[in-house]
Amino acid sequence: MTTSEWTRHLRPALAGLDVYDIEPVPVKARLAANELAEPWPMEVVQEVGKRVAQLELNRYPDTSGRKLRALLAQRHAVDPEAVVLGCGSDELIGFLLTALGGRPSEPSFIVVPTPTFQMYGHAARCRGIGVLEVPLTEELELDETLMHEALGVATGAALCFLARPNNPTSSLWDSAVIERLIAQHPATVFVLDEAYISYSPGATLWRQGLPDNVVYMSTLSKIGLAALRIGYLVAPPALRRPLNVVRNPYNVSATSQAIAELVLTKFDGVQKAMLTRSLAARQKLVGLLEKIPKAKVFPAHANFAVVRLDPAGEATRVAEALAQRGILVKDASAMPRLAGCLRVGVGTNAELDLLAKALVEVIPGYPAT
Ligand SMILES: Cc1ncc(COP(=O)(O)O)c(C=O)c1O
Numbered sequence: 288m289t290t291s292e293w294t295r296h297l298r299p300a301l302a303g304l305d306v307y308d309i310e311p312v313p314v315k316a317r318l319a320a321n322e323l324a325e326p327w328p329m330e331v332v333q334e335v336g337k338r339v340a341q342l343e344l345n346r347y348p349d350t351s352g353r354k355l356r357a358l359l360a361q362r363h364a365v366d367p368e369a370v371v372l373g374c375g376s377d378e379l380i381g382f383l384l385t386a387l388g389g390r391p392s393e394p395s396f397i398v399v400p401t402p403t404f405q406m407y408g409h410a411a412r413c414r415g416i417g418v419l420e421v422p423l424t425e426e427l428e429l430d431e432t433l434m435h436e437a438l439g440v441a442t443g444a445a446l447c448f449l450a451r452p453n454n455p456t457s458s459l460w461d462s463a464v465i466e467r468l469i470a471q472h473p474a475t476v477f478v479l480d481e482a483y484i485s486y487s488p489g490a491t492l493w494r495q496g497l498p499d500n501v502v503y504m505s506t507l508s509k510i511g512l513a514a515l516r517i518g519y520l521v522a523p524p525a526l527r528r529p530l531n532v533v534r535n536p537y538n539v540s541a542t543s544q545a546i547a548e549l550v551l552t553k554f555d556g557v558q559k560a561m562l563t564r565s566l567a568a569r570q571k572l573v574g575l576l577e578k579i580p581k582a583k584v585f586p587a588h589a590n591f592a593v594v595r596l597d598p599a600g601e602a603t604r605v606a607e608a609l610a611q612r613g614i615l616v617k618d619a620s621a622m623p624r625l626a627g628c629l630r631v632g633v634g635t636n637a638e639l640d641l642l643a644k645a646l647v648e649v650i651p652g653y654p655a656t
Pocket residue numbers: 321374375376377378404450453454480482505506507508513516517518
């Protein structure tokens with residue numbers, strides 16, 4: 288096959304990067320996607336239907352989602368101008384990298400602990416931005432010394448992404464370490480990604496007056512609204528304009544804006560109840576995993592738990608055997624620091640009952656009661 292001449296213009300890094308794509312398959316328990324598994328009650332679904340029916344489909348939505356930004360700003364007691372919406376926080380990660388990663392005279396790099404949410408590194412590499420990965424400790428905590436070293440390489444990192452709680456480890460990193468990193472590297476923008484903070488009540492690092500090198504980021508995806516694809520961030524003053532320059536207008540659909548506004552104003556209580564049920568389900572999940580002979584369950588602070596199986600090869604075998612039974616979990620064993628590990632999402636009660644039954648079949652010595 289001949290190669291078209293234009294291909295020499297492709298960014299070289301793209302050839303080595305994976306396409307994130309998951310074939311939709313019918314499953315009985317979906318425990319690999321870090322969603323809120325609890326379904327919305329019919330009363331809410333009906334109200335959403337009515338709201339969507341009122342939309343003018345021939346019109347563009349608000350360019351930046353003003354109403355929704357105002358709602359989120361109120362929750363954080365900040366100026367609505369500080370809030371930027373994205374098509375998921377995935378898109379916001381892209382805005383941050385585009386805005387902060389491009390000085391031709393000085394190749395930019397970012398620092399990320401590893402393992403962490405893969406889109407940080409992926410989105411940077413797509414843009415030709417370097418990625419310095421700093422391994423977590425064996426206990427899946429931040430390695431403060433190594434983080435300081437990495438952040439200070441050359442003229443310093445442009446950005447550092449810190450997910451707290453972290454995906455895929457479910458760990459909640461020491462806030463004092465994070466505060467010190469932020470204070471000692473004022474020339475780096477730290478993104479505090481609290482996508483899973485609803486699963487660690489009381490642990491948020493959000494406060495008014497965060498240092499001016501901090502972006503606070505979160506998403507509606509983990510609190511029952513993944514289908515909407517809405518992430519948001521609170522930016523320090525000097526970053527607001529640059530982020531809006533790189534953001535496409537109308538980047539959040541009218542449907543998503545309208546549904547989010549409705550749910551956040553009218554169904555806050557329902558949402559809280561769903562999250563409370565999910566927290567109870569997490570305890571049940573941890574209990575199920577702890578019964579696996581010779582397994583180590585790491586502390587779970589997000590809506591999933593990490594378990595290390597023994598011997599290490601077991602993780603892949605068990606993930607495959609569960610998949611054959613229609614139960615999807617994430618085989619994390621190829622990730623740094625997670626040899627032998629599975630990441631298992633907090634499902635509904637019914638999904639966890641299926642998991643319990645399957646574990647008895649799949650794992651020798653798993654107690655039947
Ligand atoms: C830590 C973290 N941040 C952000 C995201 C992306 O969320 P969104 O659905 O808003 O793009 C994820 C998704 O899994 C995540 O794990």
